[in-house]
Amino acid sequence: MKSTSFATGFLLTLGLFTACQTTKPTTTDPAVQTPIWQSDAYSLYRDKVVQGPREARALSATELVSNYVSPANDRQNPRIEFKFSINGKDNEMAPGLNHLLVAVPRPGGGPIETPPIVFGQRYVDATPAAADTYLAPNTAVKIRLDLRPVLADFKKQGFYTTFKGDKLYQQDFKHVYIAGGTAPLSWDFDNLTNKPELEMKDPDGDGIYEATLTLNQPAATKTTAASWKKTINTADFPHYSSDYPLADALYNLALEEARRAVEPDSTFRTGKEWAGVWTRDVSYSIILAQASLQPKVAMKSLMRKVSPTGRIIQDTGTGGAYPCSTDRIIWATAAWEVYQATGNEAWLRKVYPIIRQSIADDVQNAYDPATGLVRGESSFLDWREQTYSRWMQPVDIYQSENLGTNAVHYQGNIVLAQMAARLGQPGVAAQHRRQAANIKDAINQHLWQDDKGYYGQYLYGRTALVRSPKAEALGEALCVLFGIAEGERAQQVVSRTPTVPFGIPCIYPQIPGIPPYHNDAVWPFVQSFWALAAAQAGNEASLTESMAAIYRPAALFLTNKENFVARNGDYAGTQINSSNTLWSLSGSLGLVYKVLFGMQYQGERLVFRPFVPQAFEGQRRLSGFRYRKAVLDVEMTGFGNQIASITLDGEPLPDAAVSGGLTGRHKVVIALSGVAPAPQPINRVPNRVAPETPTVALANRRLSWSKADDSEEFQVLKNGQLVTTIKATEYIVPAGPFAVYQVVAVDDASRESFASEPVEIGGTPQQIQLETVAPKATQLYKGYSGKGFVEISTTKNPTLTIPVTVPEGGDYALDFRYANGNGPINTNNQCAIRTLRRGAALLGTVVLPQRGVAEWSNWGFSNPILVRLEKGTNALTLAYEPANQNMNGEVNQAMLDYLRVRRVE
Numbered sequence: 001m002k003s004t005s006f007a008t009g010f011l012l013t014l015g016l017f018t019a020c021q022t023t024k025p026t027t028t029d030p031a032v033q034t035p036i037w038q039s040d041a042y043s044l045y046r047d048k049v050v051q052g053p054r055e056a057r058a059l060s061a062t063e064l065v066s067n068y069v070s071p072a073n074d075r076q077n078p079r080i081e082f083k084f085s086i087n088g089k090d091n092e093m094a095p096g097l098n099h100l101l102v103a104v105p106r107p108g109g110g111p112i113e114t115p116p117i118v119f120g121q122r123y124v125d126a127t128p129a130a131a132d133t134y135l136a137p138n139t140a141v142k143i144r145l146d147l148r149p150v151l152a153d154f155k156k157q158g159f160y161t162t163f164k165g166d167k168l169y170q171q172d173f174k175h176v177y178i179a180g181g182t183a184p185l186s187w188d189f190d191n192l193t194n195k196p197e198l199e200m201k202d203p204d205g206d207g208i209y210e211a212t213l214t215l216n217q218p219a220a221t222k223t224t225a226a227s228w229k230k231t232i233n234t235a236d237f238p239h240y241s242s243d244y245p246l247a248d249a250l251y252n253l254a255l256e257e258a259r260r261a262v263e264p265d266s267t268f269r270t271g272k273e274w275a276g277v278w279t280r281d282v283s284y285s286i287i288l289a290q291a292s293l294q295p296k297v298a299m300k301s302l303m304r305k306v307s308p309t310g311r312i313i314q315d316t317g318t319g320g321a322y323p324c325s326t327d328r329i330i331w332a333t334a335a336w337e338v339y340q341a342t343g344n345e346a347w348l349r350k351v352y353p354i355i356r357q358s359i360a361d362d363v364q365n366a367y368d369p370a371t372g373l374v375r376g377e378s379s380f381l382d383w384r385e386q387t388y389s390r391w392m393q394p395v396d397i398y399q400s401e402n403l404g405t406n407a408v409h410y411q412g413n414i415v416l417a418q419m420a421a422r423l424g425q426p427g428v429a430a431q432h433r434r435q436a437a438n439i440k441d442a443i444n445q446h447l448w449q450d451d452k453g454y455y456g457q458y459l460y461g462r463t464a465l466v467r468s469p470k471a472e473a474l475g476e477a478l479c480v481l482f483g484i485a486e487g488e489r490a491q492q493v494v495s496r497t498p499t500v501p502f503g504i505p506c507i508y509p510q511i512p513g514i515p516p517y518h519n520d521a522v523w524p525f526v527q528s529f530w531a532l533a534a535a536q537a538g539n540e541a542s543l544t545e546s547m548a549a550i551y552r553p554a555a556l557f558l559t560n561k562e563n564f565v566a567r568n569g570d571y572a573g574t575q576i577n578s579s580n581t582l583w584s585l586s587g588s589l590g591l592v593y594k595v596l597f598g599m600q601y602q603g604e605r606l607v608f609r610p611f612v613p614q615a616f617e618g619q620r621r622l623s624g625f626r627y628r629k630a631v632l633d634v635e636m637t638g639f640g641n642q643i644a645s646i647t648l649d650g651e652p653l654p655d656a657a658v659s660g661g662l663t664g665r666h667k668v669v670i671a672l673s674g675v676a677p678a679p680q681p682i683n684r685v686p687n688r689v690a691p692e693t694p695t696v697a698l699a700n701r702r703l704s705w706s707k708a709d710d711s712e713e714f715q716v717l718k719n720g721q722l723v724t725t726i727k728a729t730e731y732i733v734p735a736g737p738f739a740v741y742q743v744v745a746v747d748d749a750s751r752e753s754f755a756s757e758p759v760e761i762g763g764t765p766q767q768i769q770l771e772t773v774a775p776k777a778t779q780l781y782k783g784y785s786g787k788g789f790v791e792i793s794t795t796k797n798p799t800l801t802i803p804v805t806v807p808e809g810g811d812y813a814l815d816f817r818y819a820n821g822n823g824p825i826n827t828n829n830q831c832a833i834r835t836l837r838r839g840a841a842l843l844g845t846v847v848l849p850q851r852g853v854a855e856w857s858n859w860g861f862s863n864p865i866l867v868r869l870e871k872g873t874n875a876l877t878l879a880y881e882p883a884n885q886n887m888n889g890e891v892n893q894a895m896l897d898y899l900r901v902r903r904v905e
Helices: 004-020 148-157 189-194 245-260 279-293 295-304 327-342 345-365 394-399 403-422 426-446 473-481 487-496 524-537 540-557 582-596
Strands: 048-051 054-060 063-066 079-086 099-102 139-146 159-161 167-169 176-180 208-215 227-229 239-242 458-461 465-468 599-602 605-608 618-627 629-638 643-648 657-659 663-672 697-699 702-704 713-718 721-726 730-732 739-746 759-761 766-769 790-792 799-806 810-819 832-838 841-848 865-869 872-879 894-903
Touching: 048 540, 054 245, 054 540, 063 245, 063 540, 079 139, 139 176, 148 159, 176 189, 176 208, 239 245, 245 279, 245 540, 245 582, 279 295, 279 327, 279 524, 279 582, 279 618, 295 327, 295 345, 327 345, 327 403, 327 599, 345 403, 345 426, 345 841, 394 458, 394 841, 403 426, 403 473, 473 487, 473 524, 487 524, 524 540, 524 582, 540 582, 582 599, 582 618, 766 799, 799 810, 799 894, 810 841, 841 865
Parallel strands: 629 663
Antiparallel strands: 048 054, 054 063, 063 227, 079 099, 079 176, 139 208, 159 167, 239 618, 458 465, 599 605, 605 657, 618 629, 643 663, 697 702, 702 730, 713 721, 713 739, 739 759, 766 894, 790 894, 799 872, 810 865, 810 894, 832 841, 832 872
16 A cells, blocks of 8 residues: 555645646636546546546646555455466366365464365365455465375376376476465466476475465555656657647657667567567557557567568467467568558568468468368467366367457458559469458358357367357457458447456456456557547447546556456456556557547558547647658547548648658648547446356266356257257267267356367277387387387478278368477477378378477377378378478477377268
């Protein structure tokens, strides 16, 4: 909590400011005292934001004060849920089953500690705690784990079988951690290996592991500055002024942070806490504002993300990055934005072959000919548990087909077509226009939801794909902006996609048991794209709400944070955060350039399509805006999204468009019509959580699962299609051929869980042991079948010829049992990739993601490839081809146990 002296000083400062202010409007004017926008959560005024007892105010265009204090440490629940984790995996108990410790003082003042808890056996503390009891500051707890049954299995048989049925081999056993929901605990299993304080130790070697934690540490309370005053010269950047002191100050704050976001080597810095250039961060930032503001830095930053072979670099990510993640192609849209802003032909010729080669690789590795969609992780939502079901492994994420990522690939092809046309290659332009049209059609066919009025999150599954009905904010916005959703459909997306009181969450509804970061969070840069979409769809209510949602956190926190918690608007409750974040500050600037003034690059011209909500009507000026070889000073009055008049140097400006050939300094004057567009609704809802995903067991053709408290009924899916909706928690599977079953839990508001992990029934898989077609590897790994396994790398067995004999022709699913211990499942860049062919015909790309650091006895399956096989012997080849280069460039390695062949008809 801030001290009383700060509060007194804050109020005194505000009082002195009011007393000394001589220019209008004064704080007694009704226009100042009336909120521009308000909800039950907060209110926005011309010069301030008020959220309960917290307030931020603009003292001038270059000074802000705030008394915001994070509530993160207030009234914490003493009921501590946790789990144990071997090697940083969620491998102790089924989802939804956690241990419980009640962290309240013990009778007699004894220490708070658990008895030794047997790994895999749930512990529930029966200590009573009144409803109004909260977790005391600096509460020390000792948690003890009895790992002896696991160690006994290691000694007896060399492995331990987890609740999922997976075998954890002794040689892969590295560490034991504790995960949980109360800081410093975290449910982010993938990153436990980066938190040494959460590792449990067995100092005396008796098999009882211990960890002592300090909960609710006041010293860990996160704070931001109480005031901001401009100290950096930004005179070379465009100057903005309006009738709204808060907006002016936040613009100048963003300019100053934009200056700070440049490294000494003239590349962008991702955030105050994070150095380095990230493909998606810089690309989205360039699209929002930086192509106009700092084009030279934008160029250098983009080129930093190009490999020596001339391909766009995918950021490190799930399973070893590309092609589990494929959103690198947003680089293309950013590169085109830079060209349009600068007219630099040399830049265009430099980036064109890079984009063309990268898309060619993606076509081979990630484009799904069956659906027309592109595979790969959600764009920017690159933290597995935050947006995917817990059962999904990196290979399942590769197999999924996400809305935002597909929107990015659509636009990447549009951009390449425009570049090709500009460079005199009409054939290439036509090819990529067709490719873009195919993706657009597929998005509207497979992801559109008529009943909801917005797109689904992604298709996911294994041999049969289902659609996740969750809203995905960035993808929804990009579909509107890029023209994938047109006309009435675009308006539907903006008016019906759920928003919550503090903004538009990354996904909706939220995933249970996952702490805020992408889940249960609002990201200001996404909110900025949502504002652009609202403006394009002509939805004034949505745009006004978005502007408030962008101004509120920047003003209260006095910096452009990367994210904040959706349920309470606080920056301190998310798993990771940073001040001075590049894409957040770029979104704030983009609100001025691309929304209020409506400046849009259209090839060889700059077009004005302004949208000023009536709540923000008035005069505004933007001076010193650079467009190619021209400098524009723009004045605008009024409100609405229709231009009553526009002049360039006093002469009417046809189409409200400035030619790319304009040079010198010029004045643009815009008068808006003062007519608000026809009202459109918004879908503001409470921030809610979806039901827990069912865990389904199969025995004697009977599917069974447990019922969570918030589940009302269950949908049973067969091969991705709804079979029945039932109240019961079991389903008898009828006899028949191969089929895949899943179960979806539904609550009383029709919110759906993720579909359960696919359960396959029927058919007898064939195994082709690969040591029969290539030399057996010599490594002493465990857990393989048959007589051995085969190593593949860039030099070892770069091509395998595999005869597959089937008794009858038909549709088959082919996948490989493999191991890849080159890195963790959540980051790094050593995903192994191979191409599967029959003769010259491409059957698909085999993706072999990382499964754990040095865990070479951890076996799993690659993505299934659905193919038509002829009766008899089919000669297949598995080869390392140029398109299979991963982001590491050197290490592209895996161990292959066998090829699995399943009839799926």
